[in-house]
Amino acid sequence: MRNAFANTLIEMAERDPRVALLMAEVGFSVVEPFEKKFPDRFYNTGIAEQSLILTAAGMAIAGMRPVAYSMSCFLPSRAFEQIKVSVCYQDAPVTIVGIGAGMSYGEMGPTHHATEESALMRALPNMTVIFPSDAGELAEALRWAINSDHPAYVSFRKAPSPKLPEHGFDAMRAVPYRSGKDGAILAVGMSVAEALAAADALAAKGFGLSVWGLHTVKPLDEEAVLAACETENIFVLDEHQGWAGTAGDIASLILESGKRVRRFRDISIRGGFAGKVARYPELIEQFGLDATSVAENIASAFEGK
Amino acid sequence: MQIGESEVRACAELAGNIRRDVLRMTYEKKAGFIGTSFSCAEILAVLFRSFLELDARDPDSEKNDVFILSKGHGASALYAALANIGAFGRERLFEEFNEAGYNMGVHPKRGALPGVPASTGSLGQGLGLACGVALADKIAKRGRRVFVLLGDGECNEGSVWESFMLANRYGLGKLTAIIDRNRLQSYGHDCEVLDMGDMGSKIKSFGWNVIAVDGHDCGRLIDAYSSAIGHGGGPTAIVANTIKGKGVSAFEDKVLWHYKWPEDEHMAIATSELG
Secondary structure, eight states, X not given: OHHHHHHHHHHHHHHOTTEEEEESSOOTTTSHHHHHHOGGGEEEOOSOHHHHHHHHHHHHHTTOEEEEEEETTTHHHHTHHHXXXXXXXXXXXXXXXXXXXXXXXXXXXXXXXXXXXXXXXXXXXXXXXXXXXXXXXXXXXXXXXXXXXXXXXXXXXXSOOOOOOOOOOOTTSOEEEXXXXXXXXXXXXXXXXXXXXXHHHHHHTTOOEEEEEESXXXXXXXXXXXXXXXXXXXXXXXXXXXXXXXXXXXXXXXXXXXXXXXXXXXXXXXXXXXXXXXXXHHHHHHTTOSHHHHHHHHHHHHTTO | OOOOHHHHHHHHXXXXXXXXXXXXHHHHHTOSOHHHHXXXXXXXXXXXXXXXXXXXXXXXXXXXXXXXXXXXXXXXXXXXXXXXXXXXXXXXXXXXXXXXXXXXXXXXXXXXXXXXXXXXXXXXXXXXXXXXXXXXXXXXXXXXXXXXXXXXXXXXXXXXXXXXXXXXXTTOTTEEEEEEEOOBOSSSBGGGTTOOOOHHHHHHHXXXXXXXXXXTOHHHHHHHHHHHHHOOSSOEEEEEEOOTTTTSGGGXXXXXXXXXXXXXXXXXXXXXXXX
């Protein structure tokens, strides 16, 4: 994923002299080619996320298209008010990029997990929030965000890109991966691969599940959500806190539309910080977000458990 | 730069106009922060009259110098300064300030009025924004200057010091920060809060060129701005020693007048003291 990030930024900077990369002391062994190629458009603000965001916002109001890069666990929370006021209130075209979406920093522990990033960033007016599912979507999301005249938050996993089926990218549209009659899994960004594996396991049990990939969680693709309701069973998969989560947005949308669903399950992180040392795959298993747990969860819903 | 006595007098007169307009705005509209606005009247008057290259007929042109009011609660003084140099009609101050349905808020909003490039009011953000503008100018090789006015209480915020470091690291020589050093915050005097002490030394230790000045002496302020602009190296900070509420004895150096707006009983004395 990180290489897709670095390569896309180089491509955008070649095309557009307004593009600059600012980072807060992250990106070792990834961003150097950008620095080498564009030394006058590469800035390390030091371990200072507030300054990173303010400087980027200032560059944006002076006509540039800065990308502010740091870790997902630090940037939205440490610099939240700077993002709220100097980026979003001013509607400054800053692309904020986080590495380490959800729990993907694994054994680095809860200080390095970013399960609150979605709630924080979705709460801000003028902000578009994107969790790319794979390297291709990351590249497309960056192109879209840098070209947009408004703020965007793009956060990706600290992990190799999963191999997903070929698909197009439209920032405002969910990705329909497969269609089934019994229910629909709406999977946020990094959970798409698990959702597809869970749908395979459920198919083997005789349940046909649609799978939609939601790279963009704000704004929601309302049309896709309402289309998914035709199956009458909605399962939202999201590697973020369920409090103020995307599943809540989806539930509100469905209720307000007057659509009826029989089953709705919010499969996200509820509760505390990770406990004992655990690697990323073990963590998503602990929190019930791996393919096996998701398949069991959905099967139990159909079986009325 | 050689600036004569007449310019010093004109700056002092503009500072007086700013105070008189702020007094009327805060009295009539029952809003705004009079103490902080009065303490920066000369700082703004000298900057706007003698140094800020701003085409009043086209205040938002990219060719203009940039001024950011980081201490956004001093907005009434900013609006008065802009109106008095002709960026917009002065009568608007008394119609629109804090009036529902208008854009002249208690805190400035980016683009809401001619000559207001940034939304401020949350302390500790304006210096970083100014750094970003100065950096973008450096990349684009634009020659304009960037000025930012901070409160000394605002410098309690850690983000300010992050930006001091950045400006020095990237040699932002077109950037001038003015610190309105009135030593009075919103709950008490600086020495009772965090005691910022010798702010000049602190900022100097961050690699900046520092000038300390009496922030109510227009002649000295003219010298300070000249020296900042003439400085060949990195960024300059002007520590302007001021009195919060300066100009009306009853308002001076009193926490109450951080918040309060004048009532009828204050107007006679305030008007007479401001002349």
